[in-house]
Amino acid sequence: MASPAPGRNECPIDAVLRLLMGPWTTYILYILRTQGPRRFGELKREVGGISAKVLTERLRMLEDARLVHRDYQATIPPQVTYSLAPRGAELNPMLDTLRDIALRWQKEDEQGSAKAAAE
Amino acid sequence: MASPAPGRNECPIDAVLRLLMGPWTTYILYILRTQGPRRFGELKREVGGISAKVLTERLRMLEDARLVHRDYQATIPPQVTYSLAPRGAELNPMLDTLRDIALRWQKEDEQGSAKAAAE
């Protein structure tokens, strides 16, 4: 890219959002957060429908950003366990707030459309 | 899509993140939040580098989600003013938290790499 558009590449908020967005990502974090550390295969089964390629991509992204910790045991067969890193846990309150807002909006919209339909 | 993947389409957090992510979006909200209501052309100039098409798309998305309010005056030439709607303002604390976290991580990473380079 020749000219980095202002507010796009430079914005640190965007960098974090870019990390979280995309299919599966928040769901992966949600599982690690509520179910605790999980192995690759477990995670894949629990997310359900995700391919190994995309799961690997997401986990690498999250690992590079240090939201998730990867523990590799060179046993046979190898055991790779993923867990929430401190930075991942740091996002929990924000994600909780976001979830509350999102759920409330969803409920408001349903009530609003129900009321509008009844009138 | 045949089977809606679990945790993907159903997740309300994802719906809001999907709204905020993407180039320009948080920057547009940032301008409306810090500079106050702005007209289409002003917004376009202030964001800088965005095309009318994409800016319109983003504003329509935000308007549909009721984060932003659109005021159309059928004068000649027409005046269209965009402002933060209540829902948009509701996100402010969360975006502030997110920005603080993002900036701190950025700083930590810079210090970390600087320290690592010095050693």
Place this chain on the structure above:
DNA sequence: TAAAGTAGGTACTTAAAAGTAACTGGTATG
């Protein structure tokens, strides 16, 4: 000895998003 499980990697295809350029109607300006 063939299959299945471990944790992925690689190549290819497809679909969605983003960007580019030209166009709209109506008026005021040069």
Place this chain on the structure above:
DNA sequence: CATACCAGTTACTTTTAAGTACCTACTTTA
């Protein structure tokens, strides 16, 4: 009488991301 401004829209192209399928090396199980 051609141009520019306002706030977009439309058609088209390019880029990016996501998805599909198959591959690795090694071991245990049937």
